[in-house]
Amino acid sequence: MKKFINSGRRATITDIAREVGVSTTTVINVLKGRGSEVSPPTSAKIMKVVKRVGYVKNLTASALASAPSKLIAVVLAGTFPADARQRCLEANPFYGDFILRLEHEARHRGYSINLYSGEEMEALPFLLQRNYDAVLVLGVSSPQLPRLIARHGVPQVLVDSFLPRGAFARVCGDEALGGRLAVDHLVARGCRKLAFVGDVQKAPAALIPNLRFGAARAASRTAGRPLTLFTTATSFDGGVAAAARVAASGCDGVVTAADVVAAGLVQGLRAAGVRVPQQVAVVGYDNLLVATLCLPKLTTVDQRLEEKIRVAMDWIQQPKPRAVVLIPPVLVVRESA
Amino acid sequence: MKKFINSGRRATITDIAREVGVSTTTVINVLKGRGSEVSPPTSAKIMKVVKRVGYVKNLTASALASAPSKLIAVVLAGTFPADARQRCLEANPFYGDFILRLEHEARHRGYSINLYSGEEMEALPFLLQRNYDAVLVLGVSSPQLPRLIARHGVPQVLVDSFLPRGAFARVCGDEALGGRLAVDHLVARGCRKLAFVGDVQKAPAALIPNLRFGAARAASRTAGRPLTLFTTATSFDGGVAAAARVAASGCDGVVTAADVVAAGLVQGLRAAGVRVPQQVAVVGYDNLLVATLCLPKLTTVDQRLEEKIRVAMDWIQQPKPRAVVLIPPVLVVRESA
């Protein structure tokens, strides 16, 4: 008892078995709640010792012995330029937020999470070096890594990864809907000349800013409104930098690729003497904390992160190999539009 | 080869030993770079197979066999009220930022990090269930958890945990200096009536807002300026909520307990028609991304997070049992003061 607690050596199943005078199998049966297989008195004796020594199962050993490790690897991909990964992760509070929420949900389901935010294509050794129950990959736009992971037989769930349907289990935001919600809201407010501000690239098409732009463009066509594209980095400064161009363009309604961009844009516009939302209305995307840290507070597309995480965890616990689900976002109207 | 890569079963040291026709000991000697103990031809043959099969060491097995697990547990304590943990973690972008930076530094040193942000006093089972090389605890204000951890023989480094000197290895910001830097800057700018805005509590004294307030008060006494305390939550809304009181007080220089609070305060003041920094100068604390997301950008005390993390990792790799170091913060002058 004291012996275990203070010795730096933790009590093991073997210790408990010896102390009670039974086999390790019996101890395990009790610990696993297979009560029916163990006589009540034996069971009680074992539980008493388990309590007394403060037994904690060694998941390292457990994982090695081919039981669930209760460990999930989380890969933050997000397709950053290699040299700017860390900077991008820090420029968009989305990632920190995501991790904190995921940890919370995972913990309540009995899992720990193990973080990896390095180079996407160097993730494989990381993923193979421990016995993960599953890997959750956030934001790949190429099937390369998922294919490698699959080839090695590691279960995976992809989040916000827009790949050809059917190959992998994926939980994604419904970006088409999100873009439409934003545009429709601006149109309903009477905006006549629309703009999109974000890090839109030639390729790959599956990048989030590209998808959001595509959705906004489609919706603006339907509404019969022109939409001008202003390309800028996914960061606050990116938003600030776009402000002058937007102001000069005469656009009166802006859809953005992310809240940080919208926050920067709003600040840049106001600094230039443009009133938001009276002269230019701005809609953000994500609904992070930062959406409420600016003046005016951002009207934004809430991507329902908790829901995404919940579904991803569901699929980790009950694998749905090639399932794809689009989580419909929701417009949160505040002050900027 | 193909057999290993595609079977879902990873090649093991035993596989390699068998393939080359040597013992596992020899394979290990080669893998560990103990070249001197193995003949060059044998070594070369082994390395060839290692490469060919894409061998990745199983750290789960390794950790069980009493080798370093290369796994670090990270406990985000931060002494939140139990019912509001998650909310507080999300209200202060500091935590997400901390994790991302820590992961980056740890990865470059060959470690993975395993996150825990649940109840402080329920962390023990989490910490004992795997073979962690060390645990990094952020922000405890009571020695209870560190004591438990020590009793179980797990190496630990505490960050920003202000406890009686000498009991644990700790890396902390020099809050006394930080408060002084802020106050001295305001005084030098000509502020006459100072205020402190933050979540200052009766007890425990070791809470970060309390320390920062204490430091600011000491410095303002030295400077012969009065300092009024405005208590408010550590969040953007907390800052906003304090603005009216600060404006009414006639104070012209404000030190805050955190950047989020400062950001909220600045916005609240401006909404009330107060010009920042002309009428009221505001200094933040932490130098997070959010400090640059407001208008005017925050002058703030940079706590030099990277440096803290670097030292903490140094001590995890080379334990310095009861060492204590205070990282001197640095004032970053921007626009708000």
Next chain:
DNA sequence: CTGAAAGCGCTTACAG
């Protein structure tokens, strides 16, 4: 209802 035994993949003395 209970136990003996092999195995997970690596590491660590120790023997030769």
Next chain:
DNA sequence: CTGAAAGCGCTTACAG
């Protein structure tokens, strides 16, 4: 320079 063997703590058939 190389190998045989025991051990880390748990799990999993299988036997009784």
